[in-house]
Amino acid sequence: MQLINIGFGNIVSANRIVAIVSSESAPIKRIISDARDRQQLVDATYGRRTRAVIITDSDHVILSAMQPETVANRFVSPREAISKEAI
Numbered sequence: 001m002q003l004i005n006i007g008f009g010n011i012v013s014a015n016r017i018v019a020i021v022s023s024e025s026a027p028i029k030r031i032i033s034d035a036r037d038r039q040q041l042v043d044a045t046y047g048r049r050t051r052a053v054i055i056t057d058s059d060h061v062i063l064s065a066m067q068p069e070t071v072a073n074r075f076v077s078p079r080e081a082i083s084k085e086a087i
Contacts, residue, residue, distance in 0.1 A: 004074050006064040010044040012054060014075055019055045020068045028053055035061035 002014040021028055032053060035041040040060045048065035055061055064071060 002075075004071065006044055006052070006054065006062065006071055007066045008044065008046050010064075012056075012062060016056045016058065017054055018057050020071050021053050021055070022068050023050045023053045023063070031055070032061055032063070035059070 003011045004014045004017070006012050023029070023032070032041065032050075038059075040058075042060060042062045045063050045065040050063045050065065052064040052066055052068040052071050053061060054064060054071065
């Protein structure tokens with residue numbers, strides 16, 4: 001099982017992540033609001049600005065203060081990074 005650090009020592013299972021998106025658009029803000037109403041919102045921002053929204057296969061929504069690109073780059077295992085550099 002691969003775990004992803006989403007900032008401030010918070011870790012999420014990579015196998016459960018469906019999407020990592022920016023929090024700027026109105027549809028994503030609605031998804032956050034709906035998850036809050038369903039009590040399936042996990043706020044891992046520690047009071048900082050939300051930059052990445054992580055959507056899981058269990059319909060949980062996780063907020064992170066890290067950029068979506070930064071979280072996505074942590075998906076790459078060291079073996080995959082080496083093979084991508086060789087290309």
